[in-house]
Amino acid sequence: MGRFEYTHNKTNFYSYITSNRDLIKVSEEPSSQISGFAMGYISNPQEAKIQAIYVSADYRNQGIATNLLKSLESEIVSKNSSLRYLSVRIPEEYFKFQSFFLRRKFSIIAEINGYIKNSLDFPFSVNKEIAVRKAKKSDIDGILQIEKACFSDYWQKNRDEFKKIMKDVFEILFVAIWNNIIVGYNFNAVSRTNQSGNYIRIATLPDQQQKRVATTLTAHAFKWFRSKHVTRVLLSTYADSSHHNKMYKKWGFRKNDREIILSRKYSQ
Incomplete structure (x- = not known):
């Protein structure tokens, strides 16, 4: 999930991700190698978004992704007591990862078409x-x-x-x-x-x-x-909204990607 370059170098990794001022959780092995990371941010008082969860191929099937999600979620909740939604957007090429979130009580909110006009x-x-x-x-x-x-x-x-x-x-x-x-x-x-x-x-x-x-x-x-x-304009809309998809195509936009949004709701 996500298009982030993976590195085993701890110093370079921290330099890259901390420049974005996001919430970061890292899974580190005894050898000081980074086995995985999770990135997220609080987008508004009621919602936080997961940007990426990545686990190195050498450490998959060890529950690292689950632990990273729990750790990231715990920090988000501690920083935002009014949180109502934890959400993630998954690009089409990573749709297979939706099952990871569905098993953890996330629900599909919408399927989204992305458009571009140059x-x-x-x-x-x-x-x-x-x-x-x-x-x-x-x-x-x-x-x-x-x-x-x-x-x-x-x-x-x-x-x-x-x-x-x-x-x-x-x-x-x-x-x-x-x-x-x-x-x-x-x-x-x-x-x-x-x-x-x-x-x-x-x-x-x-x-x-x-x-x-x-x-x-x-x-x-x-x-x-x-x-x-x-030099270009981007937008996204519901994939099942024929009215809006036709309208944007009429205005000169062309479809260039597709995503699904999953979210988990917190009771207040």
Whole structure:
């Protein structure tokens, strides 16, 4: 799981992984060789994500992966008493590893299609009656109404998360307004390490979906991406959402990967 270069050299390994400021757990043998590692991070007050669990071929079938998961989970829980979900995203080439998590009470939340667009043109007509602007704190109540209308509990962001997005210089949150009502929003980010833009989320009130709200918001998103000089835009969507998959293909995105998301829920 994960695309991380494995090394037996302890010093180089720590130098690589600690630069990412993630939670790290390492399994070390008496010889000081690293037999495996687990990486994760707390993504928001309610969720933590596992980035990778890796065990060297020399030490597999010794329960190391299970122990690494338990150790990582224990540290995450100790740092976040309000944790509700522990999640992991598995790329298609590693789907065989889903059984490891399913045996440990994780459930499949969704299958995700990843898309990429290598140009920043967006020649689609917008609704000129809809005003689009950068979100303000006073917009959060309206945004949360859209969250509840569009997303299940697992996917919903909370007030503090939206406040954090508004403060991040690498992220942007747009709102669409029609008749003085927030009818949609769009959340985007630019990568801190390369020239990629991330089209993270688009959501509109269910009864407003025929007004080209999504297209109008996305036109502004691409204008913002151009101002940040990105060379490509990435997004992901539910694999079983034919509407969204068709929409993104129409906008010039092409499918480039597939993942499954598994999660374990904690009772409060």
